[in-house]
Amino acid sequence: MGAPKQKWTAEEEAALKAGVLKHGAGKWRTILTDPEFSAILHMRSNVDLKDKWRNINVTAIWGSRQKAKLALKRNLPAPKIDNNHMALSTVVRHDEVLDTKPLAVSGGPLQSTNLKEQISRLQKIKLNISAIYYLMKRN
């Protein structure tokens, strides 16, 4: 039918996370037009960003079931690491509770206004890690 379903790459996901960190969740069009991210996200719409962000948070919150499934899969032969998908989301998924302070990222400070309501502490930590990774790859 329409598009054959565009899977999000790790790079795109990292850019989205960095974008949320910089502009806040809900500012999808702003993130999209920010020259810092527009190159990487140029094939995504603002709605795509919103949907992906929702999905990221959903899986982050109730991750235990996935862990059970993944544990089963670890018995299978080949890990088969895909260049595209491996890096980030897998690294970030080991979510122990950390006690760290949020980092400032590139463009400016956190938009603390409503961000606190939208992002949990744990998520924030993950975002910081993702954003760091993203920025390191860029520079």
Next chain:
Amino acid sequence: MGAPKQKWTAEEEAALKAGVLKHGAGKWRTILTDPEFSAILHMRSNVDLKDKWRNINVTAIWGSRQKAKLALKRNLPAPKIDNNHMALSTVVRHDEVLDTKPLAVSGGPLQSTNLKEQISRLQKIKLNISAIYYLMKRN
């Protein structure tokens, strides 16, 4: 305790095919709520329809789903189609010119616009036969 596994009856399958003929493949919820089919398919979900349609086509074309998967992997290494240019590649793929006329099915004309892109010649013939069978049984 889930589902005791409901086998598809010939009547259900014919209704599904007629539904695809009328509304197009992918319009599962539309087919399901069409009063013309809802009575027969009332114990099926839209996802059931999608799954059944996949099975029908896979066995019709290849003989098995696994073979289809393998074949796809061999033929299309990395399509990665850009969202903006999607229509094209799909159109070009099924470009056989049909000289048989599609049947009109009860409620309305074929949505010929995207149907041509979705159904091959062989499939269409089979669908027509199924639809005739379905309509004969109904009337």
Next chain:
DNA sequence: CATTAGGGATAGGGTTCT
């Protein structure tokens, strides 16, 4: 007219049952 939030539908990989 543009954008976003949220519900809902679809696609496609995976799993279970026969």
Next chain:
DNA sequence: TAGAACCCTATCCCTAAT
């Protein structure tokens, strides 16, 4: 081993509200 039925969920679509 195969094939049919069913599950999981990332992605995509529709609509109301702003």
